[in-house]
Amino acid sequence: MRRxxxxxxxxxxxxxxxxxxxxxxxxxxxxxxxxxxxxPAQLVITLEWLASNSLEPPAAKDLxxxxxxxxxxxxxxxxSDGSYRKVSYHLLFTRFEPGSFEVxxxxxxTSAGSVQSEKLTMxxxxxxxxxxxxxxxxxxxxxxxxxxxVDFWKKAATYAGAALLLALALWALLHYSGLLDRLRSPKARxxxxxxxxxxxxxxxxxxxxxxxxxxxxxxxQAYGMATREATSKEIINLLILDNRASHLKDMTxxxxxxxxxxxxxxxxxxxxxxxxxxxxxxxxxxxxKKVPQK
Numbered sequence: 001m002r003r004x005x006x007x008x009x010x011x012x013x014x015x016x017x018x019x020x021x022x023x024x025x026x027x028x029x030x031x032x033x034x035x036x037x038x039x040p041a042q043l044v045i046t047l048e049w050l051a052s053n054s055l056e057p058p059a060a061k062d063l064x065x066x067x068x069x070x071x072x073x074x075x076x077x078x079x080s081d082g083s084y085r086k087v088s089y090h091l092l093f094t095r096f097e098p099g100s101f102e103v104x105x106x107x108x109x110t111s112a113g114s115v116q117s118e119k120l121t122m123x124x125x126x127x128x129x130x131x132x133x134x135x136x137x138x139x140x141x142x143x144x145x146x147x148x149x150v151d152f153w154k155k156a157a158t159y160a161g162a163a164l165l166l167a168l169a170l171w172a173l174l175h176y177s178g179l180l181d182r183l184r185s186p187k188a189r190x191x192x193x194x195x196x197x198x199x200x201x202x203x204x205x206x207x208x209x210x211x212x213x214x215x216x217x218x219x220x221q222a223y224g225m226a227t228r229e230a231t232s233k234e235i236i237n238l239l240i241l242d243n244r245a246s247h248l249k250d251m252t253x254x255x256x257x258x259x260x261x262x263x264x265x266x267x268x269x270x271x272x273x274x275x276x277x278x279x280x281x282x283x284x285x286x287x288x289k290k291v292p293q294k
Contacts, residue, residue, distance in 0.1 A: 021049050021050050021053055021112075022047055022048070022049045022055070022110070022112070022113070022115050023047070023048040023049065024045065024046070024047055024048075024108075024115050024116075024117060025045070025046045025048075026043065026044065026045050026046070026104070026106075026117040026118055026120060027043075027044045027046075028041065028042070028043055028044075028103060028120045028122060029041070029042040029043075029044060030042075030122060033122070033123065034122075034123035034124060034125040035094075035122065035123065035124050035125060036125050037096075037098075037124070037125060037126050038094070039094070040071050040072075040092045040093060040094045041092070041093055041094065041103070041122060042090060042091065042092050042093075043065060043090075043091045043093065043103055043104070043106070043117075043120070044088055044089070044090055044091075045063070045088065045089045045091070045106060045108070045117050046086060046087070046088040046089075047086065047087050047088075047089075047108065047110075047115070048084050048085070048086045049084065049085060049112075050083070050084060050085075051080045051081075051082065051083055051084055051085045053112065054111075055085075055110050055111055055112045056110065056111045057075070057087050057108075057110055058108060058109055058110060059075070060073040060074050060075040060089050060090075060091075061073055062109075063089055063091055063106055063108060064091075064106070065091055065093045065103060065104065065106060066104070066105075066106070067095075067101075068093040068094065068095050068101070068103075069093060069094055069095065069096075070091060070092070070093045071092045071093060071094060072091075072092040073089065073090065073091045073092065074089075074090050075087055075088070075089050075090075076088045076090065089108075091106070094124075095124050096126075097124065097126070098124050098125060098126025099123065099124060099126070100121060100122075100123050101121070101122055101123065101124055102119050102120070102121055103119065103120040103121070103122060104116070104117045104118065104119045104120060105117050105118065105119055185222075186217075186218055186221035186222035187218070187222065187285060187288050189217075189218075189221070190214050190215075190217065190218040190285050191282065191285055191286065193210075193214050194211075194214060194278060194281065194282045194285070195282075197210050197211070197214075197278060198275075198278065202274075203271070203274075204268070204269035204270050204271045204272075204273060204274035205262045205268065205269050205274075207269075207271070207274035207275070207277075207278055208255070208258055208259050208262055208269050208274050208277060209259055209262060209263060211255060211259070211274075211277060211278050211281050212255055212256060212259035214281070215252060215255055215256075215281060216228060216235070218285065219235070219238075219239075219245065219248075219252075222288075223242060223244060223245050225238045225242070225245075226238075232256035232257065232259075232260050235252065235256060236249065236252065236253055236256070239252055248284065251280065251281065251284045254277075255277060255281060258277065
């Protein structure tokens, strides 16, 4: 008899040490039963103890459902009614393996000892086919497929080469058809002709006449002046009347006079003099701003 009494007292002491005055309840919340693949289950564990007990509950992140994947966890402190204090833990979890599953026990370690929730049973349905799925098709995780970077770089090089050839073909079309020159401004076209003229070994007379033609074309395209068939004197008069181009009057007058002497009087012009006039014209046109409209 004494032996049984001793065993009973030992068991009672163990229970008191493990959970001193803590009441535990658990509830399993399922949106569907059995639970479809991908949807979480929720285990709610509620602890209640005497308010006079200085017990500190653990953080929700310390609680885990064994053999399950915990998605989220949080604690709701329901406070005290003067006699008892109550908190509830909400553990959201799931499993990828279908079939029956025992939830718990979840061990909760407090400053006054440990308690465990009771085991609850539920069923995971696992992955189910949809109406649009093909026969034998498996949804869910797919096997890893290795992708070779060699094929990627080959395709990238092919596309880059094709884009480069297309760009070169477009540039050649614009350049040799004259469309590129038409897209340039009158100033850009004039300066381009002057640069080409500087690369050509020409006599001074040829250089001055080409400079005159470039200037006439520029005044026509940039300012809309009828300079193509006009005499030098008429061009000077146009510059005097058009205050937009008054800054070009001195350069134009000098160039036209020298050109007329070469063209009509048979005057000669040394190469250095012609180069000097070409460079002066290049400098003047380079400083040209956007031509204002009338």
